[in-house]
Amino acid sequence: MIFLQQETADPSVGSLLLKTATSMLREVLLRLPELARELEQPKTKHRTLLAKLASALPVSQEWTLALDELEDSGMDLRPRLPLPGERELTGASRGLERTAVPLSEIVVPLKLDPLTVADDSAFLDRIENQINLPNYVKTGINTLY
Structure with a gap:
């Protein structure tokens, strides 16, 4: 048995059964490329699995993954310091034009x-x-x- 309910937590988490959460995660992780393709399309009312998962939660909300370093967000996860004797900062340069690779071409199905x-x-x-x-x-x- 696991108890996830706490005053400061999202109310959806505390009311979710471990068996349900595990099943939902297992299904979503196995279908990551498909879900990424779905997210790349304009929003529609009938997102198959995403709509099904959202309806299983007691509070109506949209959850998304915030994946690190797929595209520049203006927030650095690591310091961008110059190397000894250099003036340029380390890491990716800001403002460079880049061609983004669709998320569906990056992610692969995962096993929980x-x-x-x-x-x-x-x-x-x-x-x-x-x-x-x-x-x-x-x-x-x-x-x-």
């Missing part, structure tokens, strides 16, 4: 990860293959499970 280690039979194998973890973590974590 299991929610817990107990649900994930491949968890320990994936930990052992992480190049950013020290060996004592990779080998020692098996003794905890």
Whole structure:
């Protein structure tokens, strides 16, 4: 059982069952390219899956993904500092004309990860293959499970 309701949270989250949320996420992640193509089209009243998902939420609202660094938003996620001895800032230059690639050509279907280690039979194998973890973590974590 999971309890997500809190006073400062979106009311839709607290009333959503974990089973429902997991099912919705699994379906949406598998259909990312299709949904991206749908978003690239002018808005219509009958957005198939998006409309279905929105109607499942108790509060009427439109949710979108804010994907980092797909196009310049005027907000930098990292400092753009000059390199030693240089005057130019690092990172992408502002104001350059760029041809945007449609989101539907970038995203791919994704599989929802299991929610817990107990649900994930491949968890320990994936930990052992992480190049950013020290060996004592990779080998020692098996003794905890």
